[in-house]
Amino acid sequence: MQKKTGVAILGSTGSIGTQALEVIEAYPDKFDLQVITAGKNAALLIEQAIRFQPNTVVITDESQYQYVKDTLWSHDIHVYCGEAALCQVVEATEIDVVLTALVGYAGLKPTLHAIWAKKNIALANKETLVVAGELVTTEAQRNGVNIYPVDSEHSAIFQCLVGEFHNKIEKIYLTASGGPFRGFTYEQLQIVTKAQALKHPNWDMGAKITIDSATMMNKGLEVIEAKWLFGLKPEQIDVIVHPQSVIHSLVQFEDGAMKAQMGVPDMKLPIQFALTYPNRWKTDFPRFNFMDYPQLTFQQPDRQLFKNLDLSYQAMEKGGTAACTLNAANEITVQAFLEEKIGFLDIAAINERVMRDMPVVFNPTLDDYVRMDKESRELAVKNISRL
Ligand SMILES: NC(=O)C1=CN([C@@H]2O[C@H](COP(=O)(O)OP(=O)(O)OC[C@H]3O[C@@H](n4cnc5c(N)ncnc54)[C@H](OP(=O)(O)O)[C@@H]3O)[C@@H](O)[C@H]2O)C=CC1
């Protein structure tokens, strides 16, 4: 009998995490769920732990540790809490692959620890590569670790590259839905609400990425993610708005041939492929029906109105800690928008100011990233208080 794949899911209570559990549940004889973790949602973590009986659970929010531990006392499950625990639990011998489904900068250190422990990574947490792509990809190479993309666009590119890894990429096109505010004017964007911004036209996702999609920062983060995953230069990465989100992205090779990967917008397929590469396992995921999509359309993104996309290209061109700064500012401004402390257009405006005013450290160490993340957050908070 073939050995089961030992899996750790960091962020099992989120949108990607819960869908990953559906994938795991469909193959009980092939996956061995070792670790699940949550930020604050203790109730769901407990429910998942009882259902899936992993070896270990972590609740990052320390105030909920006793509750989780007491509730799971009769189960043979290790319970830990805090950020440091995330970095430790990924190192367990039984784990083959770590799915990074937590959101934001919090993903960086656990991912690095998993890489240092020589675990393959199924990467949903794009911020890890945005913040520290240089360090993370170097460490992955040094440790012989594969990083399999989960993000739908990067999974699409990766699927197009299977059997083509020896061929040179001329260019890739990342498709963007354009978000809920595609086609809006400046005046309209001035008065959009949090509730409107949280309504993505095609995908049901966590709050932070949904706001990022609305500001097109998500596409900017994905451009940087693609640079590191596929070793591309900025001019080899283009963004095309495709409102239907059916073509998940495209690769153009040196002979001019283009390959695209398409399907209904459903994250379970990219999650599963990241866990089963190079194999495809039979699923009952929804199938594509051409008659549901009589027209697939394309347009240029509006880079003047959706400034975050350009800021991401600028950060990528600058290199060093520039993207770490942009990401930090964006995490603060998105949270402030979600708390209704700033308006929609303030997000990109403050991100731009923080990028302009923060120095850039080149050839950064992990300590440099940690410091620049902290200082960039502080500067973003200062900018918000000045509004
Ligand atoms: N959702 C999607 O379809 C897609 C998501 N992604 C990327 O995947 C990642 C996850 O996104 P998504 O699932 O939507 O996000 P969610 O907000 O739905 O879930 C985030 C998860 O991370 C946990 N978490 C949040 N903050 C922390 C923290 N500081 N420390 C530890 N754990 C934390 C949450 O725990 P809790 O809820 O218990 O507090 C939850 O389990 C993001 O980087 C996103 O950009 C990429 C492509 C598509």
Ligand SMILES: CC(=O)[C@@H](O)[C@H](O)COP(=O)(O)O
């Ligand atoms: C599902 C996924 O991968 C998201 O990143 C999605 O692509 C967001 O949509 P936007 O194209 O609107 O950013």
Ligand SMILES: [Mn+2]
């Ligand atoms: Mn995506």
